[in-house]
Amino acid sequence: MDAVQRRAYWRRNLRLMAVLLTIWALVSFGAGIVLVDVLNTVSFLDVPLGFWFAQQGSIITFVVLIAVYVWRMDRLDAEFGITEYEEEVHHS
Numbered sequence: 001m002d003a004v005q006r007r008a009y010w011r012r013n014l015r016l017m018a019v020l021l022t023i024w025a026l027v028s029f030g031a032g033i034v035l036v037d038v039l040n041t042v043s044f045l046d047v048p049l050g051f052w053f054a055q056q057g058s059i060i061t062f063v064v065l066i067a068v069y070v071w072r073m074d075r076l077d078a079e080f081g082i083t084e085y086e087e088e089v090h091h092s
Contacts, residue, residue: 001080009080016072020065028058 001009031039036050044052077083 001082005080009076009082012076013073016069016076020069024058024062024065027053027061032058 032054039050040048042049
């Protein structure tokens with residue numbers, strides 16, 4: 001991979017991370033702290049929704065976002081021709 005491709009790869013990686021971390025921040029801080037009073041008027045599994053987001057929702061969202069990151073990075077790696085096998089060969 002040449003320098004231009006490395007920069008493009010890194011930019012797309014950073015953009016993906018920024019989007020996913022923004023979603024996580026909005027869910028954890030927005031739903032769990034800022035909007036907690038509004039969300040607590042709704043129940044989820046007999047628990048106020050704001051409390052649920054503060055205790056469980058942000059953690060579940062974070063785990064789902066990790067899975068999305070892995071899936072998208074696999075696609076990005078494939079697009080740029082990066083494989084784990086090649087990395088292992090070059091490091092051996």
